[in-house]
Amino acid sequence: MTDQPTQPIKKRTFSGIQPTGNLHIGNYLGALKNWVDEQEKYDNIFCIVDLHAITVPQDPQELYRHVREVAMLYLACGISLEHCAVFVQSHISAHSELAWLLNCVTPMGWLERMTQFKDKSAKQESVGTGLFDYPVLMAADIILYDAHYVPVGEDQKQHVELTRDIVLRFNNLYGETFVVPEVLIPKAGARVMGLDDPTSKMSKSSDKVGHSLRLLDPPNVLKKSIMRATTDSLNNVAFDRENQPGVTNLLGIYQAITRRSEEDILNEFTGKGYGHLKKTVAEAVIATLEPIQQRYYDMAKDPATIDQILKENADRIRPIAEHRLLAAQQNLGLRK
Ligand code: TRP
Numbered sequence: 001m002t003d004q005p006t007q008p009i010k011k012r013t014f015s016g017i018q019p020t021g022n023l024h025i026g027n028y029l030g031a032l033k034n035w036v037d038e039q040e041k042y043d044n045i046f047c048i049v050d051l052h053a054i055t056v057p058q059d060p061q062e063l064y065r066h067v068r069e070v071a072m073l074y075l076a077c078g079i080s081l082e083h084c085a086v087f088v089q090s091h092i093s094a095h096s097e098l099a100w101l102l103n104c105v106t107p108m109g110w111l112e113r114m115t116q117f118k119d120k121s122a123k124q125e126s127v128g129t130g131l132f133d134y135p136v137l138m139a140a141d142i143i144l145y146d147a148h149y150v151p152v153g154e155d156q157k158q159h160v161e162l163t164r165d166i167v168l169r170f171n172n173l174y175g176e177t178f179v180v181p182e183v184l185i186p187k188a189g190a191r192v193m194g195l196d197d198p199t200s201k202m203s204k205s206s207d208k209v210g211h212s213l214r215l216l217d218p219p220n221v222l223k224k225s226i227m228r229a230t231t232d233s234l235n236n237v238a239f240d241r242e243n244q245p246g247v248t249n250l251l252g253i254y255q256a257i258t259r260r261s262e263e264d265i266l267n268e269f270t271g272k273g274y275g276h277l278k279k280t281v282a283e284a285v286i287a288t289l290e291p292i293q294q295r296y297y298d299m300a301k302d303p304a305t306i307d308q309i310l311k312e313n314a315d316r317i318r319p320i321a322e323h324r325l326l327a328a329q330q331n332l333g334l335r336k
Contacts, residue, residue: 026192
């Protein structure tokens with residue numbers, strides 16, 4: 001016996017990012033930065049969800065390049081492999097297999113209610129079954145690893161709630177099989193809006209110049225986009241989403257980077273012009289992204305190492321997923 005307190009077992013988190021390229025400062029400040037700041041508290045799994053990406057058409061020549069890009073950005077932003085596994089969804093076939101089993105207990109009506117499906121399908125001429133089924137695959141991702149927490153943005157909350165409903169139904173029909181996960185919405189961290197249109201969220205898919213601040217944009221591009229950001233003619237620096245969305249967006253970015261209070265930030269800018277605000281925000285953004293870009297381009301020199309990391313991480317966690325899949329197969333009567 002020792003009188004050393006035993007290490008509490010950390011709860012598991014699971015989250016995913018689609019490898020569609022163009023990760024931007026909204027993804028960083030709204031998600032990645034929080035994951036990095038909180039990573040020591042949990043046992044984390046971060047998945048690059050390539051099977052989700054193909055629910056809408058992707059260029060096969062680009063897809064794996066984007067997978068690697070996301071992996072390198074995760075690491076460059078400070079995700080530590082000591083606390084986190086980073087792997088590619090399609091490398092663990094249990095995701096697809098469990099998704100099928102869950103399909104068979106998920107009523108179509110539940111999926112028809114998903115707002116993201118309604119939005120995304122409205123934009124496609126031909127809607128694949130995969131797009132409709134997307135939340136079921138997401139449920140499989142989460143519950144294969146007994147994740148307690150799912151750190152995501154507000155827009156994914158409905159999918160995590162659906163996951164809970166699927167788990168409750170499965171457990172109820174076939175016996176306790178899966179952990180019921182909870183969504184974890186970051187307290188700090190900004191909802192970053194488009195610089196050209198501060199009333200809609202910054203988007204990965206927009207390629208309009210001056211819309212987003214991509215994590216890999218060179219400093220002069222970052223600066224230019226911020227200097228030409230839409231503001232207003234009130235000439236008053238205030239946090240006021242409704243009447244001054246552009247100025248508020250810039251202040252929000254600055255606040256998320258500096259983690260300072262609103263009051264403190266207003267003290268810095270009151271009485272100064274928008275030009276000064278933009279210049280200060282640009283400097284802060286560049287100072288944040290430059291070291292990330294440096295680490296990214298260092299890693300990019302050696303893609304074989306990234307591929308190796310992704311393989312090792314998948315190999316390490318695959319047994320967890322296979323164990324839970326087998327339990328589901330047994331409870332359904334597919335296996336003895
Ligand atoms: N649907 C998520 C998004 O677009 C990505 C995702 C896939 C995910 N599987 C997940 C997030 C599991 C959290 C947990 O942002």
